[in-house]
Amino acid sequence: MKTRIIYWMLALCVLCSCHGRMQYYEVAGTYLHTLYHIKLEYTESLDGAIKEELHRCYHTINPFDSLSVISMINRNEDMRTDSLFNAVFAKAVEVGSKTDGMLDVTCAPFINLWGFGFKKMNDPTPQTIDSIRSFVGFHKVKIENGMLVKEDPRILLNFSALGDGTMCDVVANLFEKKGIKNYMIEIGGEIMARGVNPKGDCWHVGIVKPTYDSLGVNQELQQVVCLCGKKGLATSGNYRNYHENNGVKYGHTINPKTGYPAQQDILSATIIADNCMTADAYATAFMAMGMEKAKLLKEKAPCIEYFIIYADKKGKLCTEYSKGFTQYLFE
Incomplete structure (x- = not known):
């Protein structure tokens, strides 16, 4: 009897190991307009668990969700922050x-004003911009005892600069x-990767040439990057998300x-940084700062490496990157 029990236990173990053997899975989709x-x-695709995490993230930092933490805070409702909100903030x-x-x-009112946010306002005028500037400034908000405190109730938050990177993390x-030791997560174009791909190589990621392309059709690559270890990568540019008015x-x-x-x-x-939230935030800041200030920023933020694409006086695409970025270049 004991021999028979041992036999069935061994058989069950074999069946379980076959059913749940390690292999590479691909999971793709769209969640609330984000690819x-x-x-x-x-041992499984974790499709359901991934969607649950995306939902949790959206329900905290997505301003388009009227019941999210950030939406309720923007409406000045009595809402406690959660651990994810605190980390992003x-x-x-x-x-x-x-x-x-x-x-x-706190730049949300400006983002809305120019038609890129969660609320469309009137056409921008110097007077409107000046009136908004008085309640924009990240130093005017803080978290105390699990609550976000504003200096001015008109202050609105928008985490879009870190959103996709946060979801990757x-x-x-x-x-x-x-x-799990080997994975590559791409959400909204941002990347978090660890380990190796199915071929046993480091993950290869392409940086697309910045050409105005609102539909995202252009996939011509400027550079291929090789991510080894555990790294986050984010790219920011104005060549896909833009408005045109009178030819501008x-x-x-x-x-x-x-x-x-x-x-x-x-x-x-x-x-490139140790996590995608950090990479996403600095990529946005680089675009706002311009090349010279952005390059100097490396001294304050040694944890990041950068790859910049710019146009010279003749309109030719040129690249410049930090010394540490060299290790990621794939020839």
Whole structure:
């Protein structure tokens, strides 16, 4: 009898190991208008768990969800922040401080004014911009005892500069808790990767040439990047999300200091950091700062590496990157 029990236990173990053997899965889809493409080596695809994490993230930081934490805070309702909100807010304040306010999560009224946010306002005028500037500034908000405190009730938050990067990190944390060592998470064009791909190589990621393309059809690559270890990568540019008025293109990156779309020499900024939230935040700041200030920022933020695409005086695309970025270049 004991022999028979042992036999059935061994048989069950064999069946379970066959059913749940390690292999690479691909999970792709759209969640609330955001495309995602994920590869992971595990015993199952985790499709349902991934969607749950995306939903949790959206319900905290998505201003288009009227019941999200950030939406209720923007309406000045009695709403306590959660751990995810606190983490995103802390990162935004950190990067805002290091960039002299060029990343500012209270920039939402300006973003709305130019038609890139969650509320469409009137056509921009110098008078309107001046009136808004008085209640924009990340130093005018803080978290105390689990509540966001505003100096002015008109202050609105927008975490779009860190949103896709945050979602990548949230999914990556799910994988880490399950002991997954090889994965590549791409959400809204931002990347969080660890380990190797199905061929046993480091993950290869392409940086697209910055050409005005609102439909995202152009996929011509400027550079291929090789991500080894565990790294986040984010690219920011105004060549896909922009408005055109009287022949003038206005990009979605707003300069918080002026209230106007940033008209800088950088066409595309790619940042690599230890996590995607950080990479996403600095990529946005680079676009607002311009190339010379952005390059100096590396001294304040040694944790990042950058790859900048810009146009010279003749309109030719040129690149410049930090010394540490060299290790990621794939020839």
